[in-house]
Amino acid sequence: MQHFQYTQDGDSNKIRVGGGTRLSQIDEHLSASQQAIPHGMCGGIGIGGHATVGGIGPMSRMWGTTLDHVEEVEVVTANATIVRVSLKENSDLFFAMRGAGAGFGIVTEFVMRTRPAPSSVLHLSQTLSYSHPAEIADVLHSWQSVATDPSLDNRFGTEMVFSPAGARISSTWFGSEAELEQAGILSRIQIADASTTTHQETWEDSLARLAVEEALHTAPIPNKLYSKSLGLSSSDVLSKAEVASILASLPAELMLEDWSIKFQAAGGAVTDIPAGITAYAHRDKVMFYQSYAAGASKATRTSLENFHRELLNTVTQATGTYPGFVDTELRDAQRSYWGSNLAALEDIKAKWDPKDVFHNPQSVSARI
Template identity: 45%
Template sequence: MGQNPSALQACIEAVGNGRPGFAAFPQTPLYQTQWVKRYNLDVRVTPAVVVRPTTAEDVAGVVKCAATNGFKVQARSGGHSYGNYGLGGDDGAVAIDMVHMQKFVMDKTTWQATIGAGSLLGEVDKKLHAAGGRAFAHGVCPGVGMGGHCTIGGLGPMSRMWGTCLDHIVEVEVVTADGKIQRASPEKNSDLFFALRGAGAGFGIITEFVMRTHPEPGQVVQYEYNLKFGKQADAAALYSKWQALIADPKLDPRFGSMFIMFPLGAVITGTFYGTQEEFHATGIPNALPNTGEPGRLLLGDYLGSIAHNAEKEALYLSNLAAPFTSKSLFFKRDQLLGPEAVKNLFTWVDKAHKGTLLWFIIFSAEGGVIEEIPTNSTAYAHRDKVMHYESYGVGFPLLQTTRDFISDFHKQVLSLAPKAFGTYPGYVDNSLAEPQKQYWDANLPALQNIKKIWDPVDLFHNPGSVRPAIQN
């Protein structure tokens, strides 16, 4: 069936029943700036319509309109997709903006929270705190939305201690390709539940999550060590020492850490969920790299640590829209770079033409509890990895020199660690030859078969989403 834009508009307007602010189309004034609002300004995309539902019934109606009239569908929560996948990733999709789906209810018997898919992480943290001092693992950017973050993984400083964000999902309400509002959990529609936890964009529109929660950690120790060098090569030995620490299978799971390279320097950050005495008892402070001066320690509570991490994150990748390019890669323990390879890589960075002063490369510790969960327990496939890196180059405008620097850095890493494989599905990369294999690795065949059952026409589609298994 071909696309029928006029019929689509009439159908969606009928679902909205005349409500102002329900939907906008390309001819709507300020469509791009007020409705589309691309995050990565380097990826141009114009959806056929942007809809802002308030109920699951609205979402179901819009999904039926799209299916009947031959349009693909994607949901947007916080809107931070690197490929603007919440807008479809390609022109002509139906974009369902979940901004009004802000439900929050805490069950104080089970301590499970029901949370709307449009909720932003920063607001969720405040509500969890107010509802009894509760928490679950997620990333540090407060403007990221639950709907995308918790369906691709949801990595953050608490993940080594508690697992990923999606590991906390108990049940979801989801609209499937037939336009039905369904529940998915380990007991009900378990195959769909498996797929939604790691590959959600290809399987339905989640309208609300039921999340298990933990008591907030009472105290938090935050570590920061700034490396002010004229050359990245001068930091190579310190990086190798940091890498050895985070690769230790016995590293206390209460500790998360990053090594961040940027122009003229680097920084090592760490977050330990416990007291200062417990932190020192782990031996981690003695294993952290330094050049004779101890790193800076900040002591505080859980909410304070979230605010501090968000502040640091904003220094490297803001909530503000910008033109940027990015790459990422996961590493198993036996794929980590040796000291000589690290030195060669950092020396290459010094010599490379970058085309911008807005670049940074983040190496993040994984493992811990994430690693203890079977790889095939959810769609998320990278539980056997202990580290990943992500790189960013930002430019106004974004120059080809910057694109080449980010791409060539990735090639350098692969040349030094040729067996490293796999990309975090939250760091989407339109240049990948086999994105689905990179995102979901050994879980991909199972996901393709589930897709064939639940969405055989590939209604829920973006450039990197799971495709249905080929019919025999």
């Protein structure tokens, strides 16, 4: 499927892409007509996996998820037939493909709606050093107050990443610096002790920066990954004391290992679509957290597990996990990934794949 053709329907805002097409390849085609779709930051991954679980990234608050721009899908079903699915045709399977697709069929083509690419993009990078993350707990709390603000302009996307090298806040504003200042955001995100760089760029240049050269080259290389994640709604926003407590749970010796912990702003345009329209179940989330370690040692895994447990004990009502952040050790994974949509998905599975042809340990099972 890697070699399926990309086509654009004349001068319209509709494109057709094969399920194996990489995000970076789609961007290259779209840039020629100054069009775009929202997606995550790693251009090396395929649209097939991305658009069937969600597709979240810096553009999500402005435009919604990748799957929100899918209007039709060509699918090979469990009985080896090829069907077209959309809101008007096989709408139940279309619902499942937009959020839980891996358990329902093989995508051979997406028909997607594009957007006019922004004329200007501003990237801000703020870095802070520390001997331990707990030293900048107040910065995380301040960042969180901006990232989870329901009145935050949808054109602003931001994430804060902790690692042994220090912390980095990466923010993207789809507009000019003057517009960012006028929106009242610039003054709220300034950090006195941070090293700050800004880049005002064209859309094409911003894609190169967001894609990250390393990610484009390393995406096909297999590696043993350890990851934990959680989606937080507005009721789960952390107090200053809670932020300090969870960061303090990281042991000092972890600073000698290789790991990262990321908090990413959500909400915005993603919330414009009701939760029951697609299988994607995280419309109410205002922030995602993910811990990540490639080739992690036992000590690193234990430390990140303890951090995750500390967070769970703090936000006791938070149970949802974005299915794009795969956690092979997750208990009741289906409920965590698809929440209130799970029952409907089980019924759809029973209709379209009763023998569970499309199966993995965390995919939707048929309701018997």
